[in-house]
Amino acid sequence: KQEVTQIPAALSVPEGENLVLNCSFTDSAIYNLQWFRQDPGKGLTSLLLIQSSQREQTSGRLNASLDKSSGRSTLYIAASQPGDSATYLCAVYNAGNMLTFGGGTRLMVKP
């Protein structure tokens, strides 16, 4: 059974810092990996999708990498802003339409 772990569980940084969120998974036979953002009480917003054959994806200040063989992904956020404060979720897609989530990293960026 796939298990996804995210470290750290919570993170508080001053505005302007670059930061890295970590995600690890136990079963490397994945189709893709997706990073989401969730604001309190809201649904999930897709940030980046990395297919299993790719190493990284970039969108604006966000960069996600994937090392499938070691079961790891990182989400890099450059020049963090207070508006980046949210919970960031990592999810992996296995065969059979199985999207398995990690517990999330709760990020607070202080002005």
Next chain:
Amino acid sequence: ETGVTQTPRHLVMGMTNKKSLKCEQHLGHNAMYWYKQSAKKPLELMFVYNFKEQTENNSVPSRFSPECPNSSHLFLHLHTLQPEDSALYLCASSQDPTTALNTEAFFGQGTRLTVV
């Protein structure tokens, strides 16, 4: 706006009530999902439908009953729920990952359910 719409956004129901959650997607996707998000727990997959057929039932109690009349609509029928069923229920859709390379999942805003 993600293309996945859930109604209602908030629902309060008694333990003897029967209610339904609705999810609708206009993205042309073939797979739809129900997830449960409880406080301080990871999202839990409840049900998966692929081409209107249920392909996954993740040991969900029978008081939750899904229905997928077509590939654009998904329902979750609720009856005789317990207070511990209070949670955010999220619907998602994606292409069938066995046929498509890009299987990005899109989520609705969720229904906040409170069982009293």
